[in-house]
Amino acid sequence: MLRKILLIIFGVMLILSLFAGCRPREAGPIKIGAELPLTGDYAYEGQGMLKSIQLLVDQTNAAGGLLGRKVELLVEDDAGDPGQASQVAQKLVDAGVIAVIGAYNSSATEPASVIYNQAGILHITPSSTATRLTEKGFKRFFRVCFLDDRQGLFAAKFMKEVLGAQKIGILHDNSTYAQGLAEHTKRYAEELGLNVAFYDAINPADKDFTPILTRIGGAGLDAIYFTGYHAQGGLLLKQTGDLGLKLQWVMGNACNNPELIQIAGVENAAGTYVTTEPLPKDVNVPEAKKYVEDFKARYGEEPASVWWMMAAEAFNVIRYAIEQTKSTDPAVLAEFLHQAKNINGITGPILGWDEKGDRLGTIHVAYVINEQGEFILHPQQPSP
Amino acid sequence: MQQLLQQLINGITIGSFYALVALGYTMVYGVLKMINFAHGGLFMWGAYIGLSGLSFLIARLGHGGPVIMAPVAVIVMMTIALFGVLIERVAYRPLRSAGRLAPVISALGAAFILESLARNLYGASWKTYPPGLVPTGRIVLLENVRISGMQVLVLAVSFLLMAALYLFVYRTRIGTAMRAVSLDHEVSRLMGIDVDRIIATVFLIGPGLGGLAGMIVGLYYGSFDFTLGWVFGLKAFISAILGGIGNIPGAMLGGMILGIIETLGAGYVSPQWKDVIAYVILILILIFRPTGLLGERVAEKL
Numbered sequence: 159m160l161r162k163i164l165l166i167i168f169g170v171m172l173i174l175s176l177f178a179g180c181r182p183r184e185a186g187p188i189k190i191g192a193e194l195p196l197t198g199d200y201a202y203e204g205q206g207m208l209k210s211i212q213l214l215v216d217q218t219n220a221a222g223g224l225l226g227r228k229v230e231l232l233v234e235d236d237a238g239d240p241g242q243a244s245q246v247a248q249k250l251v252d253a254g255v256i257a258v259i260g261a262y263n264s265s266a267t268e269p270a271s272v273i274y275n276q277a278g279i280l281h282i283t284p285s286s287t288a289t290r291l292t293e294k295g296f297k298r299f300f301r302v303c304f305l306d307d308r309q310g311l312f313a314a315k316f317m318k319e320v321l322g323a324q325k326i327g328i329l330h331d332n333s334t335y336a337q338g339l340a341e342h343t344k345r346y347a348e349e350l351g352l353n354v355a356f357y358d359a360i361n362p363a364d365k366d367f368t369p370i371l372t373r374i375g376g377a378g379l380d381a382i383y384f385t386g387y388h389a390q391g392g393l394l395l396k397q398t399g400d401l402g403l404k405l406q407w408v409m410g411n412a413c414n415n416p417e418l419i420q421i422a423g424v425e426n427a428a429g430t431y432v433t434t435e436p437l438p439k440d441v442n443v444p445e446a447k448k449y450v451e452d453f454k455a456r457y458g459e460e461p462a463s464v465w466w467m468m469a470a471e472a473f474n475v476i477r478y479a480i481e482q483t484k485s486t487d488p489a490v491l492a493e494f495l496h497q498a499k500n501i502n503g504i505t506g507p508i509l510g511w512d513e514k515g516d517r518l519g520t521i522h523v524a525y526v527i528n529e530q531g532e533f534i535l536h537p538q539q540p541s542p
Numbered sequence: 543m544q545q546l547l548q549q550l551i552n553g554i555t556i557g558s559f560y561a562l563v564a565l566g567y568t569m570v571y572g573v574l575k576m577i578n579f580a581h582g583g584l585f586m587w588g589a590y591i592g593l594s595g596l597s598f599l600i601a602r603l604g605h606g607g608p609v610i611m612a613p614v615a616v617i618v619m620m621t622i623a624l625f626g627v628l629i630e631r632v633a634y635r636p637l638r639s640a641g642r643l644a645p646v647i648s649a650l651g652a653a654f655i656l657e658s659l660a661r662n663l664y665g666a667s668w669k670t671y672p673p674g675l676v677p678t679g680r681i682v683l684l685e686n687v688r689i690s691g692m693q694v695l696v697l698a699v700s701f702l703l704m705a706a707l708y709l710f711v712y713r714t715r716i717g718t719a720m721r722a723v724s725l726d727h728e729v730s731r732l733m734g735i736d737v738d739r740i741i742a743t744v745f746l747i748g749p750g751l752g753g754l755a756g757m758i759v760g761l762y763y764g765s766f767d768f769t770l771g772w773v774f775g776l777k778a779f780i781s782a783i784l785g786g787i788g789n790i791p792g793a794m795l796g797g798m799i800l801g802i803i804e805t806l807g808a809g810y811v812s813p814q815w816k817d818v819i820a821y822v823i824l825i826l827i828l829i830f831r832p833t834g835l836l837g838e839r840v841a842e843k844l
Contacts, residue, residue, distance in 0.1 A: 197666030199767070205667075237666075332814065360813045363773055365763050368552040369808035369816075376545045376686070389668055389765070396764055401548075402680050402688045420670050421765040425678075 187230035188223075188486055190215075190476060191250035191279075193260030193270060194469075195238035199362070199389050200262050202417045206462065207284060207469035208233060210449075211259060213456055214473045224480050236266045247273040255279060256486050259472040262465065263387075263412075264288035264335040271299055280488040280495075282475060284468035287411070288338040292514040298492040300515040302471045302505065304435065304522065306335065309411060310342025312522040313383055313433045315540035317408060318350050320524065321431075323380035327356030329370070329394075331386035339385040339410050355379060362390050367397050375403040385410040392421025399426035411435060414525070414533065415463040424531035431536065432525045435505065438467045440523075440535055445474075445504045471504045544686040549809045550802065555693050557801020558700035559762075562755035563778030564785070564793035565707060566748035572724040572788040573744050576642070579649040580629055582775020583656030584622050584749045588756025589766050590664055592618045593671060600672055608675060611761075615754060622753025623746045625656075630745040635738070653771070660768040670765045692762055699758060703751060704794050711790060716743060724788065784824060786837025795835055800824075 192211050195204035215231045223229055232253055234246035243266035250258055251273060257280035261267040267286035274281040275296040283291070283299075287306045292299065317323040326347060330340035337359070344354050356377050360367055371394065374382055382405055384391055391413040398405050399422075409418075411434035419427040438450050438461045449470055453461045461467055478501055479491040496515075501508040509518040524536040563585050570578040595614035603610070633648045677691030711717035722730045723740045731737050759774065760766050777800060785796025803823055807816035827835065 197661070199668070201665075201667040358812050358814070361817070363769075364813065365759070365766070365770075365773065366552070366556050367813075368555070369549060369805040370813050372545060372548045372552060373809050392765065393763065400680070400690045400692065402682070402690070417668065421668060423673055423764065 187228040188225075188480070189230050189232055189253065189255045190473070191232045191234065191253070191255035191258040191260070192469075193234050193236050193243065193246055193250060193258055193266075195262050195266070196233075196235035198237040198239065199387060200238040202388075202415060203262050203285070203463060203465050204235070204238075206466040207262065209457055210453065210461065210466045210470040211473050213453060214470050214477070217452070218477060224477060225484060225486070229477075236261050236270070238263050238266055240265050240269050243267070243270045244273060246270075251277040251279065256488055257282065257476045257491070259284060259469060259476070261286065263333065264291060264338070265333050267291060268334060271296060275299065278488055280476065280479075280491050282472040284472040285465040286335065288334045289342070290334070290338065292516050296515065297496075298488055300475070300492075300495055300511055301517055302475060302503070302508070303465075303468050303517065304520050305516055306339040307342040308520045309433060309522050310339055310344075311346045312520070312524075312540065313339075313343050313408065313410065314346040314350050314352065316431070316433060316524050317347070317381045317383065318352055319540040320536070320538045321381050321406065321408075323352065323406075325353045325355045325378065325380050327374055327377060327379045327382040328354060329356075329374070329382060329384045329386070330359045331362045331390060332359045333362070333386065335412065336386040336410070340383075343383055343385065356382070360386065360390060360394075362386065365393065367394055368401060371397055371401055371403060371405075374405060375401065379405070381406045381408055383408045383410070384413065387412040388415055388418040389421060392418045392427075395422035395426045395430060399423065407431070408433065411464065411522075415465075416531075416533075419527060419531045424529070427527045427531060428529045430527045432527070432533065433522055434525060435464045435468070435521050436523050436535070437464055437525070437533055438462075441467070441504075441506055443502070443504075443506055445502055446506070449504045467505055471508075474504050475501065475508070544684050545809075547684065547687045549805050551687070551689050551693065552809070553802035553805030554798060555696055555762075555801070556805060557781075557798035558697055559755060559759055559774060559797075560778045560781045560801055561794045561797025562700050562703065562758070563752055563774050564781040564797050565704065565790065566752040567779050567782040568785070568787055568790060568793040569744050569748045571782070573720060573741055574634070574638075574645075576634070576645045577649065577779070578634075578748070579646070579775070579779075580633075580652035580656060581748065581752055582771035582778070583653045583660075584625055584629075584771075585752040585756040585759075585774060585778075586660060586766075586768065586771030587625060587656060588618050588622050588753030589760035589770055590660055590669070590756075591621050591753065592757030592760055593669055596672055596675065608677070611675060615757060618753045618757045619750040622756070623750035625753075626745040626749025627742055629749075630742060635741075653775075657768055657771060664768070666768060668765050668767050669760075671760050673764075676761050696758060696762055703754070704790075707747070707751070708790055710747075716740070720744060780824065784827060784834055786834030789834070789836045792834055792836035799835075 215229050236243040236246050247270035262285050264286040267283050281299045283301045287303050289307050328340045330336040391409050408431040414432050414434040479494050483490050483494045499510045525533045526536045528534050566581040595617050599610045629652050633652050637644045680688045680690040682688050719735045719740050781796035781800045782793050785792030803820045804816050807819035
């Protein structure tokens with residue numbers, strides 16, 4: 159008798175569970191993930207990127223959400239570490255997000271992108287520029303930043319045309335991003351007829367770079383391009399000054415934030431060039447002006463870094479795709495983005511994406527750090 | 543040639559940091575035959591306490607100058623020394639008769655606790671020391687050989703501290719008692735030495751020096767984060783072994799040698815290969831002198 163009752167209960171539950179699957183999915187909030195380095199070397203960027211995304215999420219919800227549903231932001235800290243990135247990526251997938259913004263650095267984005275791809279989630283990185291990330295054939299992976307091979311070309315042109323350099327050096331830190339940018343820059347520099355007389359890497363765990371700086375100082379270079387991150391970039395500038403060396407530093411777009419200058423000291427940072435996407439204050443579209451104003455109003459500070467703005471852009475793109483398609487299905491959203499043309503972005507017009515998911519066009523510019531420790535758009539830019 | 547001289551100056555500066563931190567490892571090993579892995583963490587806390595002290599004084603006085611470094615240095619040494627004594631009392635003393643493995647695990651635990659505390663209390667981002675505290679000038683020795691004011695200061699402070707410690711251990715009564723304890727706890731006790739107090743003294747001096755080294759590293763490099771203890775702690779530990787663990791001049795020598803080998807490796811081969819070069823040489827030295835450069839082969843106790 160007992161067995162019979164249990165069997166009936168079990169059967170009823172089985173049938174009910176079939177209906178559970180048919181429950182309309184639109185009931186809850188739309189879950190969007192953010193995987194960022196909130197601790198570790200890149201915490202400065204990660205924290206600012208989170209502020210940017212949170213700002214847009216709250217604005218969206220205050221305006222009634224998307225498709226009549228609230229947006230729920232799920233935040234995970236990958237600390238910029240590839241191992242932790244895989245773990246938290248799985249966590250976001252298990253939590254049922256439809257799209258993820260992240261990660262900051264290419265070394266963390268690479269393993270995470272595999273997990274998001276397997277789960278079929280829309281994945282947009284605001285800031286990982288290593289070329290090989292989009293070489294894997296992932297259909298739902300996009301970037302709102304630009305490729306390193308274009309930055310490498312820009313940097314080589316800048317050193318040749320604007321600085322008039324003949325003999326240059328390139329220094330990276332063996333990370334996915336920095337090594338990629340260094341290789342592209344080397345290739346283009348040699349194509350442009352520059353002599354790459356120095357090419358080496360530092361170990362980012364080190365604090366003391368005086369040995370390699372002493373060697374660079376003795377190499378007689380016209381310019382030296384550092385493609386790593388700002389914590390080490392700041393130390394390199396500081397120790398160049400401490401050693402009394404006169405080096406013409408040019409740094410890549412992981413050194414485009416004020417913390418670089420804080421670590422280096424203003425007197426050591428002044429005169430350094432940085433190749434980067436334009437800083438938020440220098441983007442001349444209404445969407446950018448509004449973003450900068452709203453950010454200042456809410457947090458009482460300027461959005462200081464390109465990547466904070468790129469993070470906002472990533473959310474903006476997801477929001478736009480959901481609004482246009484009236485869908486939250488990652489497959490539909492990804493298909494839409496592959497076809498999309500001329501979106502009014504926060505970082506300027508988005509021309510569209512190629513079949514790999516790379517943003518079309520390029521917007522790199524060169525900045526110089528002035529005596530007051532500010533990033534100033536350099537009056538001379540290389541030919542496009 | 544000039545570049546080689548400059549690289550030697552770079553190497554001696556790095557080496558003096560390793561040496562300062564190595565003293566703490568070697569002193570504790572001398573009296574307890576135990577590796578105090580928490581030492582790197584204490585060193586890192588020195589950098590944080592130094593930063594807090596300097597920021598506090600600058601905020602109070604409204605200006606900063608080299609003068610305020612002295613009181614802050616004293617506070618750092620006292621605070622970290624207290625940390626050291628506390629860790630010894632809580633984490634090591636109860637385990638003193640528990641064999642060799644338990645205290646090592648306890649020390650690793652203390653290291654993780656110190657690191658997590660720093661991360662949670664101060665945050666994980668990079669911290670920068672206030673500018674304008676340290677001398678910025680430099681002395682031009684030859685056309686391309688320069689030594690910065692800060693390097694001179696670091697070298698002077700390191701050598702003074704090491705000399706003072708050496709004299710303390712070899713010329714005072716407490717120092718003599720320490721050396722006695724390092725040879726044999728039981729016999730020392732029979733000779734009327736309060737072994738627990740001597741060990742506590744060691745945990746006062748070692749961490750105190752380590753804390754000061756942390757503050758100097760913070761001032762010298764200007765920026766650091768909570769992982770500082772691992773990087774320098776590991777290198778300093780290796781310096782102590784290289785010089786002959788338990789031997790104070792050995793720690794200084796080991797630190798200098800490691801610093802110079804690393805610098806030459808990074809400067810003449812590549813920073814990517816410097817650790818490989820440094821450790822190949824280290825392994826070779828240890829194969830031929832297993833007790834380290836200045837370590838003596840002491841007859842095993844019966």
